Amino acid sequence: METKMSMIYWKGDKFWVGKLLEHPEIMTQGESLKELEENLKDAYVLMTMDDVPKQHEVKELALSV
DSSP states (O other), X not given: OOOOOOEEEEEOSSSEEXXXXXXXXXXXXXXXXXXXXXXXXXXXXXXXXXXXXXXXXXXXXXOOO
C-alpha cells in the first residue's frame, strides 16, 4: 500500500532538513534532497512501528528533557 504525505524542507547550514506535515514529530536531515526523502521514509516506518514483530517487549524509560 502506498501512502502519500507532504514534506516540508529547507536548506540548513550543512544539510537539507525536513519533516512530514501530517506527522510534524517526524523530522530528519540529509546531505541531498534525495537522501532527505529516503531518511524521511525510513523515519516514518520506524515511528509508525510498521516493522515491529508481533512478538516484542516493552520497557519504560526515564528521560531527562
